Amino acid sequence: MHLNTLCFLYLLLGVCGARSDRSELVSVSVGESVTLRTGVSVRINDRVLWRFGSDRADPPIAEILRRSYMLSLHVGALERFQDRLQLDQHSGSLTIHNCTSQHSGLYRLTVSGSRNTFNKSFSLRVYAPLSVPVVRSVSLSSRSAGQKCVLVCLLRNASWATLSFYSSGGVLLSSVTHTNNNSDHSSLSLPLQIQPQEEQTYSCVANNSISTHTTHFNSTDHCHTHTEPSPQYCLLLLLLLIPAAVAVTLLIVCVCRKHRRAETRTAGESV
Structure with a gap:
């Protein structure tokens, strides 16, 4: 007191x-x-x-x-x-x-x-001057649940910057913040997994207290899907190939028989 x-x-x-x-x-x-x-x-x-x-x-x-x-x-x-x-x-x-x-x-x-x-x-x-974020494709894998595409957003000069992914509706999907300033050339990266078969527009936003830069992209820009043939397509292809294979086989058999007959005739005339 x-x-x-x-x-x-x-x-x-x-x-x-x-x-x-x-x-x-x-x-x-x-x-x-x-x-x-x-x-x-x-x-x-x-x-x-x-x-x-x-x-x-x-x-x-x-x-x-x-x-x-x-x-x-x-x-x-x-x-x-x-x-x-x-x-x-x-x-x-x-x-x-x-x-x-x-x-x-x-x-x-x-x-x-x-x-x-x-x-x-x-x-x-x-x-440091905030760079424009760059989006690149990292991998594309096929699973039972569907194809998965992994993208990564890269940012240079990322001191005290925040890197974020947004969907087309402006929904925040993920973000990461750089809190170190040991160098004017620090970097930051943020991955995102999407389904490439669902065509959507996304954006990667980099911002700090000084400036903001945004990169817009479509899922098909970086994730090229590889569609597998359907069973119906395979069956139709098989039905088309079978007659062609039979026709080629018959043609070969006929050519061989004709060649043998010609050889037999030549041998008989020689005798």
Whole structure:
């Protein structure tokens, strides 16, 4: 009870700083610039610190120190931020130019000095350009229940992207999400099994916070069915082949007999 009262008094005096555990999600495409806005104005005796990463021991990547007699702006020398950071001396907002996947992560802001300590964090996601999904046929198998065709939808540059299959009626059939951003060239794949004899239209949709691409296709575009002949067709074919086989056999027998007769006559004339 006494501890809660003491902390409340500290808050009134400005000792306990305001802190938000929620990070503001910010999205940007590779190669673009993004500004992380503080929402405050830098006053005399304020100190603005920007850190990258979740570790409290991480060194500042940018800093503003404002006094009545001077204004100091400092940008860290980390290689990933080389010549890319810009500080606004009035608000303390941080701009990152020419973003890459290496700039994705947590940015922590601390403003202290003339006010209660102000903390804010940003979760930055840098998206590579989303490619158009490609649909390919993987296999076609015949079973007692009917033929099954397996398709796969492929996506490049899939960081934080979702890949989904939809039927012609807009019904979601399956989906998968990529949550890793270790590389600008990550990939994602999603399989789908369909019955090719039922001609339908499908779509594979790739989307993230920046863009959406859709590929429409028909089941017959990738799954070529191989129909088996019906029993009636086989019987009709057999009925047609039997007379032809008998006729060919009779023709061969007649030719052989005629040839033998000719040989017999030739032998008799020789005697």
